[in-house]
Amino acid sequence: MKMMKCERPLWGGDGMPAGVCDGLAYGPQIRESGPLWLSAACPLHGGPRIQYDVDGNKICATVEGFRNLQEDPAGFGDTQAEALRHLHEQLSQPKESTE
Numbered sequence: 001m002k003m004m005k006c007e008r009p010l011w012g013g014d015g016m017p018a019g020v021c022d023g024l025a026y027g028p029q030i031r032e033s034g035p036l037w038l039s040a041a042c043p044l045h046g047g048p049r050i051q052y053d054v055d056g057n058k059i060c061a062t063v064e065g066f067r068n069l070q071e072d073p074a075g076f077g078d079t080q081a082e083a084l085r086h087l088h089e090q091l092s093q094p095k096e097s098t099e
């Protein structure tokens with residue numbers, strides 16, 4: 001799975017198009033945030049957020065909607081930043097086949 005980018009168009013103060021958001025996205029929009037947007041959306045635009053948990057003495061970063069370690073990626077680290085970086089590594093690698 002490649003890291004996704006938010007493709008929500010941005011508008012300048014004068015109503016003219018101002019490119020796209022280009023923020024890191026962890027999946028499609030899952031909550032109301034203006035018009036429904038089916039492609040990748042960053043957390044600010046209604047996409048899944050990163051959530052942090054403590055697992056033993058490590059911080060665990062997962063994407064909102066996380067089910068379990070077998071099915072969904074998770075990043076571990078001593079700090080939130082480290083856990084998030086590890087999660088990004090998991091997300092950028094193709095998922096290993098379990099067959």
Ligand SMILES: [Zn+2]
Nearest residue numbers: 006021042045
């Ligand atoms: Zn965005």
